[in-house]
Structures are given as C-alpha cells and as structure tokens.
Amino acid sequence: MSIVLARVDNRLIHGQVLEAWVPHVQADCLIVVDDVVAQDPFRKQLMVAVVPGELDVEVCSHAEVDQLCSAHLLDSRNVIVLFSTPQDALQAYREGIHFTRLNLGNMHAQEGKRCLSRTLFVGPEDQDDLNALCQLGVMISAQCIPTDRAMRWDCHDEELKG
Numbered sequence: 001m002s003i004v005l006a007r008v009d010n011r012l013i014h015g016q017v018l019e020a021w022v023p024h025v026q027a028d029c030l031i032v033v034d035d036v037v038a039q040d041p042f043r044k045q046l047m048v049a050v051v052p053g054e055l056d057v058e059v060c061s062h063a064e065v066d067q068l069c070s071a072h073l074l075d076s077r078n079v080i081v082l083f084s085t086p087q088d089a090l091q092a093y094r095e096g097i098h099f100t101r102l103n104l105g106n107m108h109a110q111e112g113k114r115c116l117s118r119t120l121f122v123g124p125e126d127q128d129d130l131n132a133l134c135q136l137g138v139m140i141s142a143q144c145i146p147t148d149r150a151m152r153w154d155c156h157d158e159e160l161k162g
Contacts, residue, residue, distance in 0.1 A: 001074040009105035020145040029077040086129035104142040
C-alpha cells in the first residue's frame with residue numbers, strides 16, 4: 001500500500017478531501033480508520049455514499065485496517081488514510097500503518113482546546129499524541145487544501161511554524 005496522504009480531520013470524508021487532496025495526490029482509495037464510525041452502520045453508509053464511484057473506500061476499525069493491510073489487498077493502491085483524531089493516527093502508526101508525513105486538516109474547537117489556526121484546535125492529549133508521532137519521525141504539518149501554505153508542527157514548542 002502506498003500511503004499518499006495521512007490526514008487528521010474531524011470531518012473525515014468531505015469536499016476538501018474529495019475535490020482537492022484526491023486529485024493532488026492521485027489517490028484511488030480512501031481508508032477511514034475510526035472505531036466509532038466503523039461500528040455505526042448509518043455513518044459508515046453515509047461515508048461510502050459521498051465518494052465518487054472511481055474511488056474505492058473502506059471504513060475500518062483499527063483491528064480491521066490491520067487485517068486489510070496484512071492481506072496485501074491494497075499493495076498497488078494510492079491510498080489516503082483519514083483519522084478523526086491524532087490519537088487514532090498514533091494508534092494506527094503503532095499498529096503498523098506507517099506514514100512519514102501527517103497532514104492536519106480540521107480539528108474542531110472544544111472546551112479545553114487552544115486555537116492554533118482558524119481550523120485547528122488542540123488539547124493536551126492531542127499535543128501529546130502529535131509529539132509522540134513527531135518523536136517517531138513523522139513530519140507533521142497543517143494544511144487544509146494543497147494550495148494553502150503548509151505550517152509545520154514543532155514538537156518542542158507545540159506550535160505551528162510557517
């Protein structure tokens with residue numbers, strides 16, 4: 001499997017991913033790794049329904065994506081892997097879904113989270129997970145769409161740098 005984009009985005013599959021990132025990275029497969037969505041048949045069906053027919057889509061729990069990769073079913077695919085949280089991304093990485101870069105798309109505002117940009121709000125757990133990924137050698141940057149300027153996550157300062 002060739003992971004052409006690994007992305008954290010609360011919204012998972014939406015217009016920015018389908019209209020901007022898919023053509024930019026020439027993806028032919030989307031994998032959503034989210035235990036909650038994978039166990040909700042209605043949300044899972046909605047995710048699959050919005051994806052154009054020329055793209056394959058899999059909505060998996062962490063256990064299922066591990067099985068999918070072990071079976072080598074995606075070996076010849078250009079895959080975008082989507083996570084709703086940094087915690088999901090870190091868990092997948094530790095389970096063997098290795099990516100060298102992680103894109104931060106949208107992380108919504110919530111109580112206890114601080115604003116890093118107009119689309120990114122992080123809490124202490126998010127920071128810890130991003131720092132852990134950074135220490136594993138993953139380059140992390142924030143960029144909603146490919147034409148936006150990428151901002152690099154700085155593990156030491158826990159900030160985005162231009």
